[in-house]
Amino acid sequence: MSPFRPEIDHMSGYRPGEQPQEGGWIKLNTNENPYPASPRVVEALTAAAQGKLNLYPDPLGTEFCLAAAATLGLDPDWILPGNGSDEVLTVLTRSFAGATDQIAYPYPSYILYETLANLQGVRHARLPLEPDWSWNFDTVGKTIEQSKLIFVPNPNSPSGNRWAFDDLLALVPPHGMLVLDEAYGDFADHPHRCELLNSTAGKQIVVTRTLSKSYSLAGIRFGFAIAHPDTIVGLRKVKDSYNCDVLALAAATAAIVDQDWMHQNTARIRQTRHRLAVQLKQRGFTVVDSQTNFVWVTHPSGQHRTIYEDLKAKKILVRHMVFEEVSWAKDHCLDGLRITVGTDAEIDCLLDALNW
Amino acid sequence: MSPFRPEIDHMSGYRPGEQPQEGGWIKLNTNENPYPASPRVVEALTAAAQGKLNLYPDPLGTEFCLAAAATLGLDPDWILPGNGSDEVLTVLTRSFAGATDQIAYPYPSYILYETLANLQGVRHARLPLEPDWSWNFDTVGKTIEQSKLIFVPNPNSPSGNRWAFDDLLALVPPHGMLVLDEAYGDFADHPHRCELLNSTAGKQIVVTRTLSKSYSLAGIRFGFAIAHPDTIVGLRKVKDSYNCDVLALAAATAAIVDQDWMHQNTARIRQTRHRLAVQLKQRGFTVVDSQTNFVWVTHPSGQHRTIYEDLKAKKILVRHMVFEEVSWAKDHCLDGLRITVGTDAEIDCLLDALNW
Numbered sequence: 001m002s003p004f005r006p007e008i009d010h011m012s013g014y015r016p017g018e019q020p021q022e023g024g025w026i027k028l029n030t031n032e033n034p035y036p037a038s039p040r041v042v043e044a045l046t047a048a049a050q051g052k053l054n055l056y057p058d059p060l061g062t063e064f065c066l067a068a069a070a071t072l073g074l075d076p077d078w079i080l081p082g083n084g085s086d087e088v089l090t091v092l093t094r095s096f097a098g099a100t101d102q103i104a105y106p107y108p109s110y111i112l113y114e115t116l117a118n119l120q121g122v123r124h125a126r127l128p129l130e131p132d133w134s135w136n137f138d139t140v141g142k143t144i145e146q147s148k149l150i151f152v153p154n155p156n157s158p159s160g161n162r163w164a165f166d167d168l169l170a171l172v173p174p175h176g177m178l179v180l181d182e183a184y185g186d187f188a189d190h191p192h193r194c195e196l197l198n199s200t201a202g203k204q205i206v207v208t209r210t211l212s213k214s215y216s217l218a219g220i221r222f223g224f225a226i227a228h229p230d231t232i233v234g235l236r237k238v239k240d241s242y243n244c245d246v247l248a249l250a251a252a253t254a255a256i257v258d259q260d261w262m263h264q265n266t267a268r269i270r271q272t273r274h275r276l277a278v279q280l281k282q283r284g285f286t287v288v289d290s291q292t293n294f295v296w297v298t299h300p301s302g303q304h305r306t307i308y309e310d311l312k313a314k315k316i317l318v319r320h321m322v323f324e325e326v327s328w329a330k331d332h333c334l335d336g337l338r339i340t341v342g343t344d345a346e347i348d349c350l351l352d353a354l355n356w
Numbered sequence: 357m358s359p360f361r362p363e364i365d366h367m368s369g370y371r372p373g374e375q376p377q378e379g380g381w382i383k384l385n386t387n388e389n390p391y392p393a394s395p396r397v398v399e400a401l402t403a404a405a406q407g408k409l410n411l412y413p414d415p416l417g418t419e420f421c422l423a424a425a426a427t428l429g430l431d432p433d434w435i436l437p438g439n440g441s442d443e444v445l446t447v448l449t450r451s452f453a454g455a456t457d458q459i460a461y462p463y464p465s466y467i468l469y470e471t472l473a474n475l476q477g478v479r480h481a482r483l484p485l486e487p488d489w490s491w492n493f494d495t496v497g498k499t500i501e502q503s504k505l506i507f508v509p510n511p512n513s514p515s516g517n518r519w520a521f522d523d524l525l526a527l528v529p530p531h532g533m534l535v536l537d538e539a540y541g542d543f544a545d546h547p548h549r550c551e552l553l554n555s556t557a558g559k560q561i562v563v564t565r566t567l568s569k570s571y572s573l574a575g576i577r578f579g580f581a582i583a584h585p586d587t588i589v590g591l592r593k594v595k596d597s598y599n600c601d602v603l604a605l606a607a608a609t610a611a612i613v614d615q616d617w618m619h620q621n622t623a624r625i626r627q628t629r630h631r632l633a634v635q636l637k638q639r640g641f642t643v644v645d646s647q648t649n650f651v652w653v654t655h656p657s658g659q660h661r662t663i664y665e666d667l668k669a670k671k672i673l674v675r676h677m678v679f680e681e682v683s684w685a686k687d688h689c690l691d692g693l694r695i696t697v698g699t700d701a702e703i704d705c706l707l708d709a710l711n712w
Contacts, residue, residue, distance in 0.1 A: 003504075003533045003560070004590045005454040011593050019412060030412060037409045045603065049401035053393045053607070054572035056375060056386060083439050083577075086596040094475060098361040099455055119450060119594060148359075177359045204359070216410035219602040221439075234360045237367050238475060240442040246575040247401065247603045251409070 007121045018317055026349055028340040029317040031157075031184075031294050033216040035268065035343070037251070038261040041217070044254035048247050057246040060236070064244075064253045068224060071256055072194060077229040080236065081252070083243050085183055085210040085223025089116060092206060092225070093149065095238045096177050097122045101148035104173075106156065108323040108334055110181070113151040127171075131328045133159045133288065135167050148176040154192075155184045158321050158338040160290030162188055165196060172201045179206045183223075184292035186214030186266050187273075194226055203228045213293060214266050215255040222252040269293050273341045279351050298336040307354070308337060314353045363477045374673055382705055384696040385673040387513075387540075387650050389572040391624065391699070393607070394617040397573065400610035404603050413602040416592070420600075420609045424580060427612055428550060433585040436592065437608070439599050441539055441566040441579025445472060448562060448581070449505065451594045452533050453478045457504035460529075462512065464679035464690055466537070469507040483527075487684045489515045489644065491523050504532040510548075511540045514677050514694040516646030518544055521552060528557045535562045539579075540648035542570035542622050543629075550582055559584045569649060570618050571611040578608040625649050629697045635707050654692040663710070664693060670709045 002009050018029055061081035069076040082088035093116045097103050100122075105113035107126035117124035125147065127140040133156065144150065150173050155162040172178045178201075185191050194207050206227040212218040222244065225235060244252075255262070277287045277295055285297045299307065308320035319338040326334040341347070358365050374385055417437035425432040438444035449472045453459050456478075461469035463482035473480035481503065483496040489512060493500075500506065506529050511518040528534045534557075541547050550563050562583040568574040578600065581591060600608075611618070633643045633651055641653045655663065664676035675694040682690040697703070 001531075002590070003452055003587075005450075005452065007454075008451055008590055008593055019414065021414070027411070032412065033410045035410065041409065042405050045405035046402055049398050049405065051575070053397065053575040054389045054391065055383075056388065056568075056574045057577070058375065058377075083443075083601075084596065084598060086598065087439075090596060094361075095364055096359055096361065098363075099477065121455065175357075212412075218412045218598075219407070219409040221413070221598055221601040231359075234358070234364055237364055240440065240446060242440060242442065242574075242577055245439075245577040245601075245604055247607075248601055251603075 005121065007118055011115070011118055020317070024315055026316045026342065026346045028342050028346065028350060029319040029338075030218075031213060031292075031340045032218050033213055033265060033269070033293065034346060035216055035265040037216040038255055038258040040254040040258045040261070041251045044250040045247055048250035051246065053246065056242055057244060057249060059241050061244050061249050064224075064249050064256070067253045067256050071259060072226065074194070074226065075229070077232060078197075078226055080225040080227070080232050080239070081244050081249070082223045082225065082239065083248070084212065084221040085181065085208045086112070087221075087239070087243060088208050088223045088225045089113075089151070089179070089181065091235055091238045092177075092179055092208075093117070093120050095235055096149045098148070101176075102146055103149045103151070104143050104147040105151040106153075108158065108326060110151075110153045110157050128327065133161045135163070135170070137170055144171060144173050147173045149173075149179065150176065151179045151181060153181040153183065155188060155291040157184070157292070157294070158296045158319075158336070159288045160184075160292040160294055160296050161288055162291040168196060169199060169201055172204050177204050177206060179208060181208050183208070183210045183213055185209065186262065187269060187293045188291040189270065197226065197228070203230070206231060211252055211255055214262050216265065217251060217255055220248045220251045222248050269341050272344050272347055275344075276339070276341060276347050276351075283354060294338050294340045296336055296338055302330070302335075304335050304337050310355070311350070311353055316350055316353055318350075361477065363474055367471070367474055376673070380671055382672045382698065382702045384698050384702065384706060385675040385694075387569060387648075387696045388574050389569055389621060389625070389649065390702060391572055391621040393572040394611055394614040396610040396614045396617075397607045400606040401603055404606035407602065409602065412598055413600060413605055415597050417600050417605050420580075420605050420612070423609045423612050427615060428582065430550070430582065431585070433588060434553075434582055436581040436583070436588050436595070437600050437605070438579045438581065438595065439604070440568065440577035441537065441564045442468070443577075443595070443599060444564050444579045444581045445469075445507070445535070445537070447591055447594045448533075448535055448564075449473070449476050451591055452505045454504070457532075458502055459505045459507070460499050460503040461507040462509075464514065464682060466507075466509045466513050484683065489517045491519070491526070493526055500527060500529050503529045505529075505535065506532065507535045507537060509537040509539065511544060511647040513540070513648070513650070514652045514675075514692070515644045516540075516648040516650055516652050517644055518647040524552060525555060525557055528560050533560050533562060535564060537564050539564070539566045539569055541565065542618065543625060543649045544647040545626065553582065553584070559586070562587060567608055567611055570622050572621065573607060573611055576604045576607045578604050625697050628700050628703055631700075632695070632697060632703050632707075639710060650694050650696045652692055652694055658686070658691075660691050660693050666711070667706070667709055672706055672709055674706075
């Protein structure tokens with residue numbers, strides 16, 4: 001007999017995304033930033049490597065909190081650092097979702113929220129999005145009311161669109177918390193600045209950010225939550241005591257101080273994104289207007305799997321995604337390609353390789 | 357109304373151990389290793405800092421698993437790397453403890469297991485230890501039978517004693533899993549080598565290790581589980597996908613390859629531990645025979661709080677610990693001092709400062 005909780009046994013095993021270890025690939029499949037991290041990060045890490053690694057890190061990540069708060073115009077007690085925003089989302093789930101509570105999230109969207117609900121062993125419900133990725137509050141209103149915790153990635157993945165403040169406020173559950181996962185927020189034309197935390201519903205909102213994408217630091221695993229200090233105090237009880245190591249804290253602090261570097265790279269990615277979208281449309285693809293570092297594209301032929309495989313044969317990886325049970329999709333199955341915005345040279349290779 | 361689960365609201369807030377940030381302290385309170393990490397770790401980190409930080413790490417930590425497995429004489433699929441053994445213990449709790457299950461652990465012992473059970477929202481029970489830190493299986497047998505998951509630190513904290521294989525096998529719950537937390541295992545005179553994983557109860561046992569203590573790497577947060585591959589496959593579903601960052605993986609791999617460095621430092625600590633115990637006994641303290649990098653001491657006067665404060669006034673930090681509801685202790689309250697084995701020079705300062 002398996003010793004695992006039945007929920008765990010019923011889950012399918014973790015399948016890592018394609019991460020070829022040998023060189024020669026153009027990786028446009030996991031939304032990594034193609035540009036390197038700030039040179040200040042490398043300096044900070046080199047110094048930290050010479051430090052007292054035998055001692056525990058600061059359990060609260062005070063220096064990072066001070067730096068992040070200064071950038072955001074908040075007090076440091078609004079910040080909770082985490083081992084990637086994955087860990088922050090796990091902590092939020094464990095903090096708010098009790099045995100009889102329900103978690104909800106948009107669909108099609110980031111599939112991790114469903115996994116988190118399954119791991120927590122709680123009920124979960126999808127909030128179906130419209131074909132143009134907008135909300136129909138007549139459809140989702142009741143589920144919102146019944147939920148304790150709602151995860152909303154804004155901008156959304158795989159679509160790349162971003163929702164406006166009014167929509168987001170309508171997503172706050174009357175008796176629960178709304179988590180705005182802003183992993184891709186810095187790539188928007190006009191990034192949000194946690195404005196909703198100052199709204200009347202502000203105490204029911206948590207914003208999460210990551211340094212993986214806009215700060216080019218997927219390798220160091222660093223994310224953070226931004227919320228009212230009362231919420232942060234509670235979340236601290238749930239996280240592991242020393243959840244961020246000295247090196248990640250040093251790297252993250254250096255990265256967030258160097259806002260210019262991040263802004264330069266996100267600006268370059270916005271430019272390339274525009275060019276990529278125009279070119280794909282010229283080739284007959286449908287492209288959602290993206291506020292992220294990826295684009296969601298479909299082709300009238302529906303041959304997304306074939307396109308993915310053709311590209312892979314040429315050592316270019318994009319993400320072929322399939323979402324079942326989508327009422328408005330052909331055969332109730334939405335599929336398409338999510339393509340990360342790489343460097344201009346990488347995108348040129350992609351466009352050359354795309355024989356469509 | 358609080359949005360937190362009631363279990364979280366009822367928990368007291370996290371109180372970080374005393375980690376003075378300014379210099380001049382002798383820190384003998386959190387069982388850090390006083391010796392630096394292997395020079396190979398610093399080299400590996402310096403190289404990794406120059407690497408592709410913009411890309412995600414290997415989600416399975418393959419290189420570390422290969423290195424650890426070679427050291428232990430196991431196959432790499434017996435290893436699960438984690439963000440400190442804290443994360444590994446959290447993953448184990450979430451994997452095995454369902455809503456109606458019970459977690460048990462010795463008492464007095466490491467208080468984290470109780471916190472993990474509270475966070476998971478499941479029943480928990482203490483397995484009371486005898487005054488000489490041995491087991492009375494007549495007393496604890498029924499609780500063991502009723503438990504799904506049992507955590508046992510071996511060697512134990514705060515006492516520092518280690519239990520024999522026969523005792524450990526008697527702790528395997530008939531319908532559940534035994535976790536042997538070997539955080540301090542490398543400091544034993546004759547360290548265990550996961551022998552019990554090959555016993556008939558082997559599939560019901562998970563061993564956890566950390567690089568924080570014997571490898572002098574508390575700052576990088578790295579631990580791992582060792583268990584049958586069927587168990588590891590299940591645990592992988594529960595951990596965050598990218599739970600270990602590229603730097604921690606590089607440091608951990610370099611550290612575990614350099615076994616000589618670790619053995620040198622643990623040997624030094626064993627020598628100092630012996631000297632410390634002898635000297636404390638000469639001063640009238642009762643000292644438990646320790647197999648760890650700390651000693652548990654009590655004084656007939658019972659003035660442990662005062663001793664702790666006297667030392668603190670001299671900038672020497674030790675840990676004053678109080679365990680309530682201990683049937684055999686005076687007023688049912690066991691208190692004493694847990695003193696980390698520092699360098700010889702640090703221990704000399706401690707002994708000079710101890711006016712008892």
